[in-house]
Amino acid sequence: MRVRLYLLTKPIWVAIAYIGLVACNSEQQTQSSVFGESFNPNESISYSLQVKPILSDRCFACHGQDADNRKADLQLHSPEMAYKKFKDGSQAIVPGNAELSVVYQRLISEDPDYIMPPPSSHTTVTQQEIQIIKAWIDQGAEYEKHWAYIPPKKAALPKIESDWPSNDIDFFTLRKMQQKGLTPTQTSDKATLIRRAFIDVTGVIPTAEQMDKYLRDDSENAYETLLEDLFASPRYGEKMASYWLELARYGDTDGYQNDGPRNMWPWRDWVINAFNENMPFDQFMTEQLAGDLLSNPSKSQIIATGFNRNTSLNNEGGIIPEEFRVEYIADKIDVTSTTFLGQTMACARCHDHKYDPLSQRDYYRMFAFFNNTAETGKANGLTSKPYVHYYAEDENRQLAERLIKKINAIGSDLKIFENQNDVQYKSSSFDKALVDSLSHDKGRYFAFDKRYNSKNENIDLANTLIVPGKYGNALRFSASGKYTGFLQSRHRPSFKNNQAIGVSLWTRSPTDDELAILDSIPEYQDKTAVKLNSAPSKGFKLASMLSHTTNRGFDLSLNLQNQLEFTVINAWPESALKVVSHSLPEDNAWQHVYVQYDGNGKASGVGLFLNGKKLQSKVIQDNLSGDTDPGWTRLNFGATPFSEPNKYRGRDIDEVRFFETTLNEKTVAQLASLSPWGLEGNRNEAYPTEQLSSNKLYLSEKSEYFIAQEKQQRLEGYHSVVAMVMQDVAPTEDPVRPTYLLSRGDYSQPEKSEILQANIPSYFGDLQGEYPQNRLGLAKWLASDDNPLTARVMVNRLWQIIFGRGIVTTSENFGNQGELPSHPKLLDWLAIEFKQSGWDVKYMMKLMMLSSTYRQSSDIPGGITPNDPENIFLARGTRARMSAEAIRDSTLQASGLLVDELGGPSVKPYQPDGLWEAIAAKGTYQQSSGKGLYRRSIYSYWKRTVGVPSMTLFDASTKDYCVSRRQSTNTPLQALLLLNDPQYVEAARVLAHKAYEHTSGSEQRINYIARSLLNRDLGSEEMQELLRFYDEVNQEFITDPERARALLNVGAYNSEITNEYQADIAAYAVLSSAVMNLSEFITRQ
16 A cells, blocks of 8 residues: 655745654554453463463552562462461462452452552552452462563464464464454565565665665575575674664763763674674673673673673762762663563662562672672773773784784793893893894984994984094084084984884083084874974984974974973974973083983873983973974984074084883883993993893893884774773772662662672572672573573564564563563564574574564555554564664665765764754764765764754664663654755755766656655656656746755765756755655655
8 A cells, every 4th residue: 555645835945844744654562461362261360471460560569579668468479478367367369269368359349448459549450350360369379470480481383274374483473363363464565575674684775776686586585585685784783783782771972961972882893793793692692791701801702891881971070989880880780681681670779679579689689790890980081991992993903912912922931031030130131112222223223433333324424523422432513614513314213103202312511612413303104203302502402304484393402501302393383292301410421311202292291311310391382283294304413404503512422212112210210321232232241241141032032022012002002992891800909899788779878787699689599500600600691591581582672673563562571560472482482492593693583584474564455453453463564663773874875875884983973053062061063074974873973961863853762771662753853854954955965966867857867766765666646746746846946046056055965066957956856855754765664
């Protein structure tokens, strides 16, 4: 049955909406409370399926498990207490005799002071419900466990004489239809089924080309081939992750008042990859709950534990950290119990659960699983502990793993060496950076010794004054003109802008007035240069400057005031950092100068040292940004090419070395106190031969160790993000926190009479044997046969994803207050099948989609069936509006704008201006550009205090708490959004332009738009109506070209459209927008 094509009567794309355009034909997501068989007093009555739902809903609040709120000391949840005699000899329930049972007497009483439930409760019990209770008592009032707490059993397939079933699922659904007097409807047409499968598996509609491809396949296994292709698509992982992220309350910010940013997207990407790789669900669950507790966990397994770090975190000043740490744990319990057990444990935080067998003590046994994580109550921005470094690029991730392995291996060797050798050797050893740099590599070491270094340094020492140095010879410049004022080297130390640099040299002030100046530039990989600046007279200078205007580069100097200066410049003074020491003491003796910069772009990363001791310094400039590469400039000693050559005088310099790292203070002190000769191997007189040999072996190993460690640290600093994870406090570092029951759930009121151990709810027993009492033990129990819930809960969610409603509608609550399963035997069959398949999610979803039940048409030719108006028993296909993400992503898909890149940081698509400023405490929304505007909705940046307006309007959750199923609303605002939001208007005009370019003639262009959005050709009546609409709109744009131009400029995507075609394309854009607003487009049929 075609949906009538409603159209706007005016081509206005602003605040006008026709409500009929989005009046979705989806069925209501409600369900009656009892799905048992029709009541027959002559048949056996089930306590679990028929009686307990009545008692739980009407009686347990006052006569259930919560001792604090129990009335008359009556406990109807317990057979022992329900059968117990009162003081007058009467019994609430007399098994086998309802007439003598006080419960039945009160139910049928007409006395307002005696009847139950009392009138003040505003609840009633129907006559049929009373008859069910009476029949149950008369049959012996036999209690049994709640259905969900009984281990599932795989029932035999119902015996049915029909060729309708395609697989085992259909036997159960058909039997239920027959019991309700229903018959299945016809199979969906091929196009509808293809579109339905695309939406359910990938979260987007098919393109016109994809639809044509699968329509052409007439093979016997065509439908199965389609499903195989869809489950193999990376889009499947994104679709599945979207529902898991809502369970885990994923967001890109911390929440609370400040709501600052966090990096949880590595965990989001882990979820997407896990679904795409079809990770068995028991493993998927275990790694998220306890990946860090596995033996030798991988970085991926540790990232997985971010599942329980999606909690909102508070970093406001003045908070009590312990109060919020307790709140974070409460959130973890809520998410874990809802997601994996389908239980509402939060109700037991302050008192015993009113309806389910969960005591307050049970709650704090669960609390203990999370009470010893290394998490504090106050957030710390992007680095809220515990966290790890995550590498988005595979190349960097693999390199980091290799480096860590190398560090661990060499570290073990070093430890053995240090334990076996004399302290004397260790005391003279240097760090890797020192050892590695004390070599004669080009551009890293300048000794100014004619007999050895001039060729290697690639500098001409013939025109300079060489004097005795600290070790060998030193360099001195003359002011008399006999020697040049500065010299250059074509070789320079090489380093990257985001790496560290250290500069070491020896200097003295001679008695003459000659000049010694040294200039140097190390160049980093991504083209940052470091500048070392100085001043005239008895100073020195190492510098490399690109030009006299910007001074781009670096400079180390000793100035007129005898102060060390270190400067890094992009453009002076607007983009530079500069640090200056206090005045150094005058001394004719050799002094060791060391300066380092850690590459972080801040003055705080600079350290100045004299003779091994760190100098006090002050910051002159601290606003560096941008490129600091000096380009072609050589390494300069004494001055830059743009400064006067005789500016610096009266200094000797020797042993100039550059390190591609920073050193700790202990190593700097070693550098200042020991001769480097023994380490270089060419001046063996520094150490005895046997000590030198041993040290060289040790230092060779240590050099490798520090090289690997430094590279790994640089990777972390510049190619990784910090991702929050779970990690328990090590008992050796911090005492294990004892867990107490908290009175009324208040962190400040622990009942210290008993320390509670981590354990599962006592109703299910205790963790024993193979289950350790930690999060790993919890995860193992959840996946075991001892737990009756998890497999049921998960297959019910998969059914909800495929059919729009779970077999248990309340997928978040399998307890006494939750709905009963509509197909209890099918649910248990699926749970066992899931386990037996190896917890194979794709297999289970494919099984459901291959069933005849799934493939039914959702059309209702004869009207809604009175026996099942809500289609609970699936006598027809299900129909529902697409999710918020699917609507947006399908719109982008149809227009060709959708970017299908997998994973990566969150992006910021279109959003109303000023929204963050108006609602959030701080932060300005910086809209993405380019591809970031068109990525799938799962990658949209989610600020908890604001959300993504275009998605929350279509019922996406706020991500503040665990959501197992979304509500479904229909409002005029949804139509307004589709008509006015820049994302949808831009998509409409881009689709219109494509239609105009790829086809010719109005009918072909209109049909191109319909095929892109509706995946079908238009009927003749529809085409005629749209042609009339197009003509009307086109005329209005012809008379008002400014409006056409304004429409075609909406959004960032650049479409080159000449004025000649503006009116036509604008009219097709409005038509595209109208089709986007059809119920048919936004509905999964």
